[in-house]
Amino acid sequence: MKNFLSVREVKQLPKNSEFTIMGVVSKFTRRKDRNDNPFWEMTVSDSSGDIDGKIWQASSWRNTQGGDNFPIDPDNCGLKFEGSSVKVEGIIAEFRDQVQYNFNGICYLDQTDYPPRMFARHSPVKSEILEDMFISLIAEISNKKLRDFVEAVFFRYGLWEKFRVWPAAVTLHHAYTGGLLEHSVSVAIGARDMARHYADFKIPVSTDLVIAGALLHDIGKLEAYTVNPTPQVTPQGCAIEHITLGYSMFMKCAEAENLDKDIATALGHILISHHGKLEYGSPVIPITPEAFIVNAADDADFKLSYWKSQIDALNSDTDFTDYLPAIDRRLWRGIRLS
Numbered sequence: 001m002k003n004f005l006s007v008r009e010v011k012q013l014p015k016n017s018e019f020t021i022m023g024v025v026s027k028f029t030r031r032k033d034r035n036d037n038p039f040w041e042m043t044v045s046d047s048s049g050d051i052d053g054k055i056w057q058a059s060s061w062r063n064t065q066g067g068d069n070f071p072i073d074p075d076n077c078g079l080k081f082e083g084s085s086v087k088v089e090g091i092i093a094e095f096r097d098q099v100q101y102n103f104n105g106i107c108y109l110d111q112t113d114y115p116p117r118m119f120a121r122h123s124p125v126k127s128e129i130l131e132d133m134f135i136s137l138i139a140e141i142s143n144k145k146l147r148d149f150v151e152a153v154f155f156r157y158g159l160w161e162k163f164r165v166w167p168a169a170v171t172l173h174h175a176y177t178g179g180l181l182e183h184s185v186s187v188a189i190g191a192r193d194m195a196r197h198y199a200d201f202k203i204p205v206s207t208d209l210v211i212a213g214a215l216l217h218d219i220g221k222l223e224a225y226t227v228n229p230t231p232q233v234t235p236q237g238c239a240i241e242h243i244t245l246g247y248s249m250f251m252k253c254a255e256a257e258n259l260d261k262d263i264a265t266a267l268g269h270i271l272i273s274h275h276g277k278l279e280y281g282s283p284v285i286p287i288t289p290e291a292f293i294v295n296a297a298d299d300a301d302f303k304l305s306y307w308k309s310q311i312d313a314l315n316s317d318t319d320f321t322d323y324l325p326a327i328d329r330r331l332w333r334g335i336r337l338s
């Protein structure tokens, strides 16, 4: 029997429970409290999720590399915790009515015996299935110039090898290997079906532009994130953000491929407006039917994926999450009709 729990199992335990987990450190920050005493915040990730813990000064730190087991000082041990595998013992506490995970014992594992990639999360949909769906969506673009352009962006400029394995975010949604491909395919299918629906209702919508825009909408994430082995934001992602990075990548390809200027403007507009609001990071808001649709499909895909990850982590006797600042609300499990 394994002597540690998954992150998801820990999140379902009642308060005051003790736990042991193994995973990769995806975030590690040293802080100081009001009295100038150091404490640390550590996020540990495994294939089931992420857990944010506090590490207070009295906690124990050990190194078990090479079969040894000796105490270490986290500030002077020369070890890089972020991106490394650890075993953590902790207890579930409560602070201001919210659950707080206190990590009391941190053990730096032998990175050869426990390679960090063994804890990496993957898309729940098989990569071959997503790749086939992506190729079929490109093939559905009936305008040859546009189809050739989308194909060129992914396959002539070398984006595909990264795109097929990249995460779509660091924490909020599809934050795992293959997440960007899964999210892009899902947005493209949702947006395509919405475009067909409105075309049937006599709104002039170009399904071709919607599919192309949806497949391309987050290409900037290839430069905004990196994988180490958990997703991390790059300096470019932090300073320029994926929408602007993506628009710049798109325009370079559009110029190199001599894409018709009107098509480049319509497609570029979908990319740059896909977050829907200036305060959500889009420099312009959607003003075409195609941009409305890609924005709506992107928003739905983010919310549904976020809802699932939060509800999966809920204790089975609870129906509501705590307040979630990322989405500015609590979430409800809802009902399931039999």
Ligand SMILES: [Fe+2]
Residues within 6 Å of the ligand: 217, 218, 242, 274, 275
């Ligand atoms: Fe985006």
Ligand SMILES: [Fe+2]
Residues within 6 Å of the ligand: 183, 187, 217, 218, 298
């Ligand atoms: Fe997106």
